[in-house]
Amino acid sequence: WDEPIIFELSSPGRRGMAVPEPGAEKVELPAGVGRATPPALPEMSQLHVLRHYLRLSQENLGVDLNIDVGQGTCTMKYSPxxxxxxxxxxxxxxxxxxxxxxxxxxxxxxxxxxxxxxxxxxxxxxxxxxxxxxxxxxxxxxxxxxxxxxxxxxxxxxxxxxxxxxxxxxxxxxxxxxxxxxxxxxxxxxxxxxxxxxxxxxxxxxxxxxxxxxxxxxxxxxxxxxxxxxxxxxxxxxxxxxxxxxxxxxxxxxxxxxxxxxxxxxxxxxxxxxxxxxxxxxxxxxxxxxxxxxxxxxxxxxxxxxxxxxxxxxxxxxxxxxxxxxxxxxxxxxLGAEGLREVAETAVLNNNYLMHKVLQIPGASAPWDQRRIEQVRYSWQELSEETGVHSEEIGVRAADFGVHYWTSHHPYLVPEPFTLEPTESYSREDLDEYAAILEHVASEARRDPEFVKGAPYNQTIHKIDPTPLDDPKQWAPTWRAYVRKHLSAGG
Amino acid sequence: WDEPIIFELSSPGRRGMAVPEPGAEKVELPAGVGRATPPALPEMSQLHVLRHYLRLSQENLGVDLNIDVGQGTCTMKYSPxxxxxxxxxxxxxxxxxxxxxxxxxxxxxxxxxxxxxxxxxxxxxxxxxxxxxxxxxxxxxxxxxxxxxxxxxxxxxxxxxxxxxxxxxxxxxxxxxxxxxxxxxxxxxxxxxxxxxxxxxxxxxxxxxxxxxxxxxxxxxxxxxxxxxxxxxxxxxxxxxxxxxxxxxxxxxxxxxxxxxxxxxxxxxxxxxxxxxxxxxxxxxxxxxxxxxxxxxxxxxxxxxxxxxxxxxxxxxxxxxxxxxxxxxxxxxxLGAEGLREVAETAVLNNNYLMHKVLQIPGASAPWDQRRIEQVRYSWQELSEETGVHSEEIGVRAADFGVHYWTSHHPYLVPEPFTLEPTESYSREDLDEYAAILEHVASEARRDPEFVKGAPYNQTIHKIDPTPLDDPKQWAPTWRAYVRKHLSAGG
Amino acid sequence: MTHPYIPNAEPGVRAEMLAAVGASSVDEFYADIPAELRLDRPLDLPAPFTAERDLVRHMKGLFDRNTDTEEALSFLGHGCYPHHVPAVCDEVNSRSEFLTAYAGEPYEDHGRFQALFEYVSMMGELLEMDVVNVPTYDGFQASGTALRMACRYTKRSKVLVTGAVSADKLSKLHDFLAPDITVELAPVAADGQMGEITLDDSYAAIYLETPNVYGVVETRGRELADLAHAHGALLVVSADPISLGVLAPPASYGADIVCGDIQSLGIHQNYGGGHAGYIATQDHEPLVAEFPSRLFGIAPTKVPGEYGFGDVFYDRTSFAVREEGKEWVGTAAALWGITAGVYLALMGPQGMKDLGETVLARTRYAMNALAGSVTVRHEGAVHFREFAIEVPDAAALLARLRERGIYGGVQLDERTVLVCVTERHTIDDIDRLAAAVQEVVQA
Amino acid sequence: MTHPYIPNAEPGVRAEMLAAVGASSVDEFYADIPAELRLDRPLDLPAPFTAERDLVRHMKGLFDRNTDTEEALSFLGHGCYPHHVPAVCDEVNSRSEFLTAYAGEPYEDHGRFQALFEYVSMMGELLEMDVVNVPTYDGFQASGTALRMACRYTKRSKVLVTGAVSADKLSKLHDFLAPDITVELAPVAADGQMGEITLDDSYAAIYLETPNVYGVVETRGRELADLAHAHGALLVVSADPISLGVLAPPASYGADIVCGDIQSLGIHQNYGGGHAGYIATQDHEPLVAEFPSRLFGIAPTKVPGEYGFGDVFYDRTSFAVREEGKEWVGTAAALWGITAGVYLALMGPQGMKDLGETVLARTRYAMNALAGSVTVRHEGAVHFREFAIEVPDAAALLARLRERGIYGGVQLDERTVLVCVTERHTIDDIDRLAAAVQEVVQA
CATH class of the missing domain: 3.40.640.10 (Type I PLP-dependent aspartate aminotransferase-like (Major domain))
Structure with a gap:
């Protein structure tokens, strides 16, 4: 499902929560101190608020649900x-x-x-x-x-x-x-x-x-x-x-x-x-x-x-x-002392294992020929030059397979970067699957770059046009701004 | 995702839970009393067990997630x-x-x-x-x-x-x-x-x-x-x-x-x-x-x-x-006395409102021209005769729209039955949406009955062939039976 | 005020809906209810707590008047056991998707079908049996049904039940097997096991429990199986699955039907609300035909490699054929089945073995620790999790222990107390119990 | 034993992985770490509790040494408030999908983007402002940043801060605004409101809180806004959003930047771990440009009618331009933003109004109840949720109340105690406090 915006679910007079009665004399506020008009918050029954947020939660992907090795630098490990x-x-x-x-x-x-x-x-x-x-x-x-x-x-x-x-x-x-x-x-x-x-x-x-x-x-x-x-x-x-x-x-x-x-x-x-x-x-x-x-x-x-x-x-x-x-x-x-060391060693082993797999994918590289500890900033430069598909687009397409990677890899010194950090939490099978997905997407990029650039295809929504986000006339940082700028009669 | 069967996720030596050490002398069991071979339970780390079940949970549809008025007789109401x-x-x-x-x-x-x-x-x-x-x-x-x-x-x-x-x-x-x-x-x-x-x-x-x-x-x-x-x-x-x-x-x-x-x-x-x-x-x-x-x-x-x-x-x-x-x-x-009465009255109002909507759908009927209290056993007999699509198939197709109905409506006296019970928990908008989905599927059935009969299309799995479930040679009420009958070399 | 649970109680919506259906008031819908059956006053119920906070306050006031087994040190067992519940079990069974689902079609509720199929499959591995039911209510029901299955299968109407069974379960068996099945009770031997019995060809089944009501592990299962089979009867064994990481599965010594309760497998005590029953057999069609419960199986779909699920042999059930079905089936305890599956997956073979060993060792440790001040019964037997002690005045002992913050065990009769020890009890806990008992006994 | 948290620590897997990458041991991967920097001994840490049950036992032992505000009757506030937390808030923020997610792309984490967009949008309605940030750490940070925004916007470096502010927050402001911004403190008037001030054109902002540290509702906001604006300065107001169902939103009397903490909105006290800060302005580009936090906005997708989300004006941030960005941005308090959104959606306009009225009434009731035995300060002012009392020995009073199971309030100085009353406190609770105070004072 693609949930509506919560304001679209409101109906006058409903409520999700009742509040204790004062049980004491009501306080009358001086003029100007009290609120003049009620805030236009949604009016919904409790089930409907819950359902809305549960559906939104299903439109989100936590560590618990996926092979979250693509948030390099972020160390997305299992939180017991x-x-x-x-x-x-x-x-x-x-x-x-x-x-x-x-x-x-x-x-x-x-x-x-x-x-x-x-x-x-x-x-x-x-x-x-x-x-x-x-x-x-x-x-x-x-x-x-x-x-x-x-x-x-x-x-x-x-x-x-x-x-x-x-x-x-x-x-x-x-x-x-x-x-x-x-x-x-x-x-x-x-x-x-x-x-x-x-x-x-x-x-x-x-x-x-x-x-x-x-x-x-x-x-x-x-x-x-x-x-x-x-x-x-x-x-x-x-x-x-x-x-x-x-x-x-x-x-x-x-x-x-x-x-x-x-x-x-x-x-x-x-x-x-x-x-x-x-x-x-x-x-x-x-x-x-x-x-x-x-x-x-x-x-x-x-x-x-x-x-x-x-x-x-x-x-x-x-x-x-x-x-x-x-x-x-x-x-x-x-974990204790021994467990912490096992965490470190396994994280490093996982990283080196994943690097070994990723570097076998044509078009992927790891700039600088150096050993790596816990993560690697890789590059799709080669693939990108060949196909015109950018790293970010590959990460978005990977999301169609239930994983993804994050591309806010400040600074942007490494061209077409992607940073993977497998931590100690993921199994070898997870790492194999992740590498296989990247390999699949890379081969898609070679076969049909426009297809990859058009991703995602099985997410909640489709490819976003970000233009309004940087245009003060169009941007809408709240629903009320959106209504004013885009939905009102004059908008 | 379509999660594998849990046994397919096992890898020797892993575990999801450690157990306290005895802290006392171990008990030696007499011959024949102890277990001879360990049970072939899955061996998985904790995250992987969790992930498996969370994914399975997302392949399930609770009251909290949908307009659950289709489980007639079951009174699927909000559980606070x-x-x-x-x-x-x-x-x-x-x-x-x-x-x-x-x-x-x-x-x-x-x-x-x-x-x-x-x-x-x-x-x-x-x-x-x-x-x-x-x-x-x-x-x-x-x-x-x-x-x-x-x-x-x-x-x-x-x-x-x-x-x-x-x-x-x-x-x-x-x-x-x-x-x-x-x-x-x-x-x-x-x-x-x-x-x-x-x-x-x-x-x-x-x-x-x-x-x-x-x-x-x-x-x-x-x-x-x-x-x-x-x-x-x-x-x-x-x-x-x-x-x-x-x-x-x-x-x-x-x-x-x-x-x-x-x-x-x-x-x-x-x-x-x-x-x-x-x-x-x-x-x-x-x-x-x-x-x-x-x-x-x-x-x-x-x-x-x-x-x-x-x-x-x-x-x-x-x-x-x-x-x-x-x-x-x-x-x-x-709720109290007044609230309980409001529950009853609203449930009955919802039922009559929904009946009003459903009976406007060509092909749907409510056998016996009688008043209804809290639920209605409807019939698609007319639609079924016209299109060859059965009630169960319509319910399955409705699942593609995030709702469904249940067809175990023993006894099978009403032909092509479906029983809806909206309870007091759902909003008018929910009931409108539910009726609209049924109407949509009914019109699909008229336009392209084979399409509806082939449903589901966007569920975890596709249409099931139930034959093996009633054949003692093929049925597999556990994974070990499945392995024996269907996966073993001789099977 | 529109109640938060009833969206269409909002007066404006209500009026519009009434208008849509052409009714002037809700009363019209009730026109078929005769006036003399109508309640002409409001129900006499306590004033409600509509505000969630007020309700919380009220409930908290009630809960404060309980002292639970986390607050006291509890050695209570006797059918409800304080094993550790992994957090992941709680997490999974509190998921809205599972907790609030009904039991829909194999498509939109595929997750539930698979989770329950996996549960029965893991139980199958633990039990070394090919057929396990989707949980019935509890171990009592499982035992009753297992015996009825044996009677239907053998077409006989007499069963021999171990005497080492709890009085409550026996009460259930008597009620549930009446009026058409005779229940005979076997004696309990001095070693705490089921005693000598003789059999003839009129019996449908021998019913054994292990560990039994005294925590004693039955070691003569093979003999009893042979005896039963020699007379055309079945051996029905009730076993707590949590013991099967270390104890031989009943199937290995010839049990035909195995049954029991799964509350031990990752489910809280819940004041007795955490029970679910399992029943297992081999994949023998005439016996499978006698299950009243639902059985889930794999079925192929249009897409090769996909697993679908559905009901195996549905026409056995009362859902399908009413009184012609086997007993009845209804809403039982599916969520606990899912939970037990999570538990078994977390534990794996090694965890189940380790757990069993810890329970065996600590039980023995506790028996030794108490043996100094009271009489420990059946000392020579293998005990799993429970054992009985004899004291001059069981009620008084337990009352004195309660004063010390200890729930010392379950009183079986005036002089007998059943003590339960799991992996949740540390050696310190056991020592604390032993010291308190000694203090009370010597006082 | 393979640790349950580390799947690839299993020796067989580990060996195969090493073989796959051609390494003989993990040490090879550490070859770049010089020997003299290597720790040549195991870390000196306590022995671990690998078994979950053992860990639970250890933690429970620690928790048993706390007595929380459900066990005692607490009137503690002063920046962390005991409002009722709806169960639905707990349910949503404990969902694995939200709790364990990072902050991914707008596609696979669409739910988070939308939930946070909805949160800022609901805050916008409550505040009557068009721009609200994705939460920063807490109200302290929000105030500090709001003042820095005002300075950047006005290109001035002096702010006038109300004296009716907590010492802790003032400490944060001093630290955070140093070294380049001068903080001047305004006096507190006899009625508990911010006192008389004079302004000139060197000030970037007047900073007001309402309700302020004494629980007093400031009523002269319009005057202060006019004064600030007359001198080219901004009015920055810190307000607890939970009061805005009944109190006028600061924007309505001319505030330019509104900020504060959202812990009151459905978030437990969490021993101080439940804070998140909001900052709001109107949709005025030069002011929007000064936000350091992320702002989420709607963007269209390829499919008409779909809502996508993304960062508004990302190039403001330090993520984008490092030290050229506005202050810094990092992992702050998104989950509490989602939670506060759930809270506002549950409450709706009527709930927020009812809640405010109940808090106002019970606060006044408590002031009246205590006025018989102690001096209640600022009695003439409108109070929301808190008020100060004067007693001969604050520490002694609180100690005596503690003996009675009451956390009577927060000690502000030797003679002043700040008492907090919310909708969680019943009239009985307040009467119990009043009786206990009277008893202690008269003893």
């Missing part, structure tokens, strides 16, 4: 169902309950922090940020506060790399820094010489990922860190995705001062169509005083909350995205 | 989601807990019994039976015990009607009775004269529905009851579906001695692909001693369990299908 039950167990906790009434949840925070400290080699961890990008921002805020506290507020540059997530650049900019971006060298790695040229007294920090979205591990990472340290800057490791190196190598061991994890990547919390997520910031002892507050403390018998001395303040309300902290904690506890 | 939360709240109660630890659930049973007594006019109600059919069986068991206790064990005939559910006949037969079935008269109603001819000293009981599956209310129902009483028999009302007469008329008011409800019909518990359901038996004071045990008692301050003096014994384990008792209780409590 039992962890959802755990997350629900804290649904009715209020974040400002007195500490004595939330010892269990505080203990989870505390234990989670200690485990992430061990995994990263850092000394303390904040679980407050609401996502990886928010954690990057928190790290930058700490970097800023650190330098300011040392009277080095003049450091106004942050260096990052082109293949690090755009949030590294964007958060630094938001926090007031000038951003210097290192381009990859001939091997697809950040250019050490470029860094050497970039660092100096204005350097506040280096924000770097390793392996970057290319999947290539930068062997010289410690040299990068050392170079920044030499000029008094801090080194910050974007470990959004640490899935391939859990238990193999740690941020602090390479000298980093700060790092962050995305709990919805490496630590399996569900992506939820785009959040809520959860981030974690790990810091070395020098940065501890600047952590966002509060953090959980433990006196040996009970847990409490404390605010670091020179805290950057609040990154978000309260302690963090607790349901996801609970899920990630349970996930680690289901 | 909040009631599922309530049902889950008793998941970890053991049925043999001491009464003092289950006062809440016993109170629900007690209050539910009192409400159903009021709705039926009966004096006591047992909630033990696991379904409507089990409730019919329980009623027959009580009838048998009642007559036996009065020294009238010679009564060995049960009279029922052709349009009553087949379980009335089948349960009576199972309990050892000879079954006499009254055929409908020219008005589609049970024939009073036939009953007069059938009753006598051997009559144990009359098992009758009203309105029957035709949807026609039998105005002379009290005469039927009186006639049976006159010969010393009992009158038992199959109220599986009481949805159209809630608060309008009651079993006891027409003189019935016993009745039953299906909680998954009238009282909204979900049908769950075919159970668990729940039944309720209501009885007049004379039958109380024979109720299945235990029943809940209340001494004014606390609830307990007691076994009726001359109980027929256990109909099923423990007290009943508690999750459904909880759901049905919550449903009544959300």
């Amino acid at each position: 169902k039992v962890n959802d039950q755990f997350a629900n167990a804290i649904a009715e906790l209020h974040p400002l309950q007195h500490e004595e009434t939330v010892q269990g949840v505080l203990e989870i925070y505390w234990r989670m922090e200690r485990m992430l400290a061990e995994i990263s080699g850092m000394s303390r961890v904040s679980l407050q940020p609401g996502s990886g990008s928010a954690a990057i921002y928190a790290n930058i805020a700490m970097i800023r506060a650190y330098h300011a506290a040392r009277g080095e507020g003049h450091r106004d540059q942050v260096i990052t790399t082109m293949f690090s997530h755009p949030s590294n650049a964007a958060c630094a900019k938001t926090a007031g820094y000038e951003v210097i971006t290192l381009m990859p060298d001939a091997n697809g790695l950040p250019d050490l010489e470029a860094l050497r040229a970039a660092v100096g007294p204005r350097t506040a920090a280096l924000m770097i990922t390793n392996p970057e979205d290319t999947g290539i591990y930068n062997s010289r990472i410690k040299e990068f860190v050392d170079l920044v340290h030499e000029v008094g800057g801090l080194a910050c490791y974007d470990q959004a995705n640490a899935n391939g190196i859990l238990g193999i190598t740690r941020a602090r061991d390479a000298g980093f001062d700060l790092c962050h994890f995305n709990l919805h990547k490496t630590f399996s919390t569900p992506h939820a169509c785009g959040g809520p997520a959860a981030g974690a910031c790990g810091v070395s002892p020098d940065l501890e005083p600047f952590l966002p507050g509060p953090v959980v403390s433990f006196d040996g018998s009970s847990y409490g909350l404390e605010t670091p001395a020179q805290t950057v303040g609040k990154i978000r309300p309260f302690l963090g995205v607790t349901p996801n902290i609970v899920r990630a904690y349970a996930w680690i506890m289901a | 989601k909040v009631n599922d939360q309530f049902a889950n709240a008793i998941a970890e109660l053991h049925p043999l807990q001491h009464e003092e630890t289950v006062q809440g659930v016993l109170e629900i049973y007690w209050r539910m019994e009192r409400m159903l007594a009021e709705i039926s006019g009966m004096s006591r109600v047992s909630l033990q039976p696991g379904s409507g059919s089990a409730a019919i069986y329980a009623n027959i068991a009580m009838i048998r015990a009642y007559h036996a206790a009065r020294g009238e064990g010679h009564r060995d005939q049960v009279i029922t009607t052709m349009f009553s559910h087949p379980s009335n006949a089948a349960c009576a037969k199972t309990a050892g009775y000879e079954v006499i079935t009254l055929m409908p008269d020219a008005n589609g109603l049970p024939d009073l004269e036939a009953l007069r001819a059938a009753v006598g000293p051997r009559t144990a009981a009359l098992m009758i529905t009203n309105p029957e599956d035709t949807g026609i209310y039998n105005s002379r129902i009290k005469e039927f009851v009186d006639l049976v009483h006159e010969v010393g028999g009992l009158a038992c009302y199959d109220q599986a579906n009481a949805n159209g007469i809630l608060g309008i008329t009651r079993a006891r008011d027409a003189g019935f001695d016993l009745c039953h409800f299906n909680l998954h019909k009238t009282f909204s518990t979900p049908h769950a692909c075919g159970g668990p359901a729940a039944g309720a038996c209501g009885v007049s004071p004379d039958l109380e001693p024979f109720l299945p045990g235990p029943v809940v008692s209340f001494d004014g301050s606390s609830y307990g369990l007691e076994t009726p003096a001359q109980t027929v014994g256990k109909i099923r384990p423990f007290l009943g299908v508690t999750p459904n008792i909880v759901r049905a209780y919550a449903w009544i409590m959300a």
